[in-house]
Amino acid sequence: MIKESDKRKRKKWEFPDTYVIVFAVLLMAAAATYFVPAGAFDREETDGVTTVISGTFENVESSPAEFMDVFMAVQTGMVESAGLIFLVLFAGGMFEIINKSGAIHKGIYSAIDTMKGKEFLLIATIIILFALGGAVGALANSVIPFVAIGVLLVKALKLDALVAVAITFNAAFVGFSAGFLNPYTVGIAHTISELPLFSGMVFRLIAFVLLVGVTIWYTWRYCKKILNDPSRSLIGIENAANNEMTFDEKFTGRHKLILIWTGAALIFFIFAVVKFQWTTDHMAAFFVIIGLIAGIIAGMNYNTIAITFLEGCKNLVYGALIIGLARAVLVIMENGQILDTLVNTLSHPLSALPPVATAIGMFIMNSLFNFFVPSGSGQAAIMMPIQAPLADMIGITRQVSVLAFQFGDGFSNALYPTSGPLMASLAVAGVSWAKWAKWFFPLFLIWTGIAFLLLAVAVLINLGPF
Template sequence: MEESHKKKRWEMPDTYVILFAVLLLAVALTYIVPAGSFERETVEGVERVVSGTYSQTEGNPAGFMDLFLALQQGMVESADLIFLVLFAGGAFEIIERSGAIRGGILRAVNVTRGKEFWLIALISILFALGGAVGAVANSVIPFVAIGLIIARALKLDALVAVAITFGATFAGFNVGFLNPYTVGVAQTIADVPLFSGMGLRILAFVLIVGVTIWYTWRYAKGVLNDPSKSLIGVLEDQSQDGSLDAPFTGRHKLILSFAGIALAFFVFATIKMGWTINHMAAFFIFIGLVSGIIAGMNYNQLTMAFMEGCKNLVYGALIIGVARAILIVMENAYILDTLVHALSVPLETLPPVLAALGMFAANGALNFLVPSGSGQAMIAMPILTPLADMLGITRQVAVQAFQFGDGFTNSIFPTSGPLMASLAVAGVAWVKWFKWMLPLFGIWVLIAVVMLSVGVLMNWGPI
């Protein structure tokens, strides 16, 4: 007979549980950590911390209601970022429902049929671009099934299926030169011009995606030549639900062309017209509306698709407000500057390059607990921004240190929801994926170290 009471299996706490625990810790710290503040000055419209001006002040510990008021206030103060995430989700859902993304990917498969390297390279580039602009991130999960069909047709294994879909997506997400959820949020908090510094980020994107394609092909070529070299065994040749055939109509081409031109115009508008993250949120409504009209959706279909996209991102969007609540508690109690000062003391003795690399490592560790790009930006950037000012590091470098730290570890940490879901779809054990991914992860880190070092030495700006 089975035991009536079995020991419950331990589960990793949900991100919201972890953030609420951190919020409780922040409240407790308001009674322990001395209050203090830096002097600040405004230079060319940007408020900066003045190094060496920290002094203790009278404290203001958080009360019982302050805990819950901070949650409400965090949502209000983060409304612009929350609605950016929601509206972007709505727009991309409309594009995805039109069939344009799936049709475009499968057309690329058919065009490169019989040319294994070019097929793997082209599919990887498409998913990497999707990750770089924020069109594909968590939504990559269902596309892993397409990766399985491709891998099966090529007589490869499920690791390749995950690599050319999930892996490529997050290779692009690592840099995200036009990603509203990471770079957009981080630069807004750091008071850095939206999507500035794109040139160096595009170079990093090319390098990271390039080595990812090389690494994937190197493994795939070995398996093609000798199936016994597969870490998990090649996929069996058996019938599968789904196929490599899907329509790619003139409407689909028009939708993808419009979305690409619209995003390119937004970059132009931020540089030449001073558009902000609020403009971007509003512009996503326009992108979704026009894409739905081109797709032939009626007003009800368009509305429901947009709302479904928003609903899918509510979880990630509200994390921004909860993360902001933690900072509100610390700001109101005047302990945030004290924590920044405490972090700056050991880093002040380091060269700026090593300090920037320390920021990168710290954000990578933080991502284990907060595997949300926008949520982590809300926690990290208010700390990294004044820290960068004091250490003589540009805020642009601090933004990239955050982004590399957040992006890379999404591909190996088991707390990453998209990773674990993608592996589940493909039937790949996390241990096998980790073994396969670790050398590539090391190459990514090396590229990040070089890029951040160059950024510090060239005083990468603006700001």
């Protein structure tokens, strides 16, 4: 008989954190410098964009990474990614000020209050609002607290908690996937790919309309089934003690002015990108301006503005620093001169495929990779330095490769159990992942079909920088 004192407690296995996975990739990249042949392409610069010259690959002298090189690469990656890191941090600071002002919460409450009795318009409006928030980067991980608001709403409408996740988290991430003004994915991918910031916006707006449109249709279709027959709910309906939602605080003029100012400022930024060729550095600085003025409009004093801004930065430190760690992988591969070897190796099978199939292959590759690195900014930092020259080699535009990345990264965030925001949102709503996957997977396939179509069109029209 085994004594109690001799029993060993077995720790439950946990899926490795994103930082652990990326560091493991860093170690594998360092190991690869010892057995992958070093090589390099010739490059040329045209209009400020450096491109790979096809057919110029040749082997060069190997330069394997040493022990200290691995850890020095982390510091170098952070320094080289400083602009992107501060872009993410300052975006977090700005959105935290707007969030603390109550403008977003009260705006949603006001929309709910105004549309009582108009269930379809209410569901559609909330999905559009959250999708817009995701598209401009305002809502990603920060969508989690809003799921609780969604739960209150669906109780009042006699719907189930699964709908709460659908109209908040899922809506935010379909907008995030289209990302026509998303600094965390498209902004970073464009910077790495040396494309004009947020170029191709018209095409992404079309993608946004299509993806959000089918999401509204699919969600409302499920809502109608429950309203007509509550037994058709996948998880059951919890009857609310009080089906009338109350609104203790009004949507004031200050709240309206903050949202108007933020929207106008973002529209001006789009204009400035086109007219004045603003970059991610300008965007980071502009986020500080937007947050500062929003805080003043909200009536915050200078200390509150500063502290709130820093709290927002702190909330995104995790997502910001992963960019630098991911960049370290590329530092090792570039210094070891194996990055071009990888691009050359991938180009041979992909160049044999039709261009449309190649773009779809990039989408699938990013979707699979996102299971292990569920971070849009981190994935952009790892994948785009590979995909941009690969696009040059196989004859598709870099804009198409960015599109394949953002769809591949974005869609799967709402499916994979390794997605932290998804699992946290499901926990808030009390919905199991299995039930969510059963409801969401058909929509995921629809999104994927739309992505295939859009990528095909993008290849056929040779979607370029603008």
